[in-house]
Amino acid sequence: MRLNLESHLNFDETMKFIVCVKQVPDTTEVKIDPETNTLIREGVPSILNPFDQFALEEAIKIRQEGDEIIVISMGPPQAKKALLKCLALGADKAILLSDRAFAGADTWATSYTLTQCIKKIGDFNIIFCGLQAIDGDTAQVGPEIAAQLGIPQVTHCESVEKLEDKKLTAKVQTDDGYKIVETRLPVLITGITPSFFEPTNPPMMSIMKANKKPFSTWGAEELGGSKDNYGLNGSLTEVIKVYSPPAREQGVVIKEETAETAVQKLIDLLSKDKVI
């Protein structure tokens, strides 16, 4: 047994973890222009996808001395900022996959690109992905990488319970509770949602140190593979229209009433509108 999270036993063999992250617009800061009903993008910061940060933090939590954590991300050159944050949080090495040829990638082309990178990195023990990106919300890239690599996947993982030599035990969310699963390594894990949904910021010292950690940028040349599989060319789905959802109608709010009259008014409204 390599590591037991309870007893913190040390063993010789070291492990390599790869964490896939994405820089996203902070969708909680997005506002809708009430007149045009369109997105106001101005002043919306780009952040490290919070779910990816939780996945990274889980990798950091289970790491042992000698283990290596590599963060990888596909994105424009500005996405370097998100990777630097990962390095400041404790990752050892970062690789940015940036190339105009990668633009317009759907989940399949994205997972192809990340898979190419992972193959180039070579041997690894665990790949971590966040539950989903807060801009796309698809949760598809993780399982698609696992399928392309031909390794098992554990999705909706809440936490890693135990990590042994070639075996990992995880707590996994189900529709009505959770289950404990055991998987062989290598494996790809997605999920990790801590109860406190507040991504922390690394301290100043760590941010300064992060700039000195190994950082590489790879394009399509470095990744090899088939050019037809990258970006828009490689995408199997095509977005043909993007628009704002219809605005919700202004509702009726009953206030300054006693509880009795308020409830009566609500019941009357609900039956008038045939809700009940």
Add this chain to the structure above:
Amino acid sequence: MISVDKEKCTGCGLCEKACPFGAILIVDKIAVIGDECTLCGACVDKCNVEAITIQRKKRKDVDLTLYQGVWIVAEIKDGKVRNVSFELLGKAIELADELKQKTCVLLLGDNVKKFSQYFSSRGANKIYLAEHEALKDYYTETYSSVITGIISKYKPNIVLYPATINGRDLAPRVAATLELGLTADCTGLSIRDGLLLQTRPAFGGNIMADIICPVTRPQMATVRPNVMEMAAIQGNNNAEIIDVPVKVDLQGLKVKTKEVIRGAAFECGIPVCEADTIVSGGRGVGSKENFKLIEGLANVLNAAVGASRAAVDLGWIPKSQQVGQSGNTVSPKIYIACGISGTIQHLVGMKSSDIIIAINKDPDAPIFNVANYGIVGDLCEVIPLLTEALKKKLSEN
């Protein structure tokens, strides 16, 4: 690649405003596309002078007309067909009628033949049965390999999966294995020019996207529970049943389930993600004890009990019931938010509900901005009265 015709571009800035990713800048009265561009095409639609074009490379592909039929992958849980399966069927029938193709159901599991009649009576034309004792429990490896094989053999035109925990695990695995496009969490599906038009929310529900899958077959999507209408029982019971022989071996399984633990407090409760009515409590409920009020109201409405993250963090209710960005995304017919202020993270998870009713003592709580009906008041007073009134009202109906 995306390009801007400098001759045509007037620098009007419509595209700059339309870009959901902030990737366009007007420089010297010409639109300049930056690295943030995802080639989503929002600018192309907005441009009045057709100055922006996106060139998509067409793949050489097999004869797409070989792929026929609108399929759904049914989900069975605890010996019951999940309602979402009938919702998928309802939509599949509509799509198949439009395409003049057959509606087919893929039933996987152990001893599931008995469920065929439910789909048959609701209008399915064909039921593909893959029965094996090793398919009793869902495992990514077994289910994805069986479905991958069946799709390759029978060549459906469209395959719909439920966007449940298992469906969202399964569908991308199948899609990537077969190199197929897949659209997640669709809230709308229709046929346009013979193609499946898939509509889904993105950006935390702030934008909608219409997506097609032009070059690969089958066209695949996961569909949110509670969005589509269930297929109605039509009485006829003459679907063709096709037995698909499968070989499954659990010996070589890489991921094994060791233990299953149900949400302790809500053993008999309805999972939030498939309930058509949800009563949710937040910090404003005040205590674990007070959550009984929420449960009481939920009972009367035959609803699931949900919660905001705050209530889960305080240990009042298990995490499986959490609604919001870090929990479940739900879209029930009726969502009743009690003592939930309505942080953006919570709203993202429930904003697409048909009817939202909010009860909160703070008249300025953001939840009232999305609510169809609201009561400003003390929930400890309001909920018991509302529970009684609804009980009376529903017994009259």
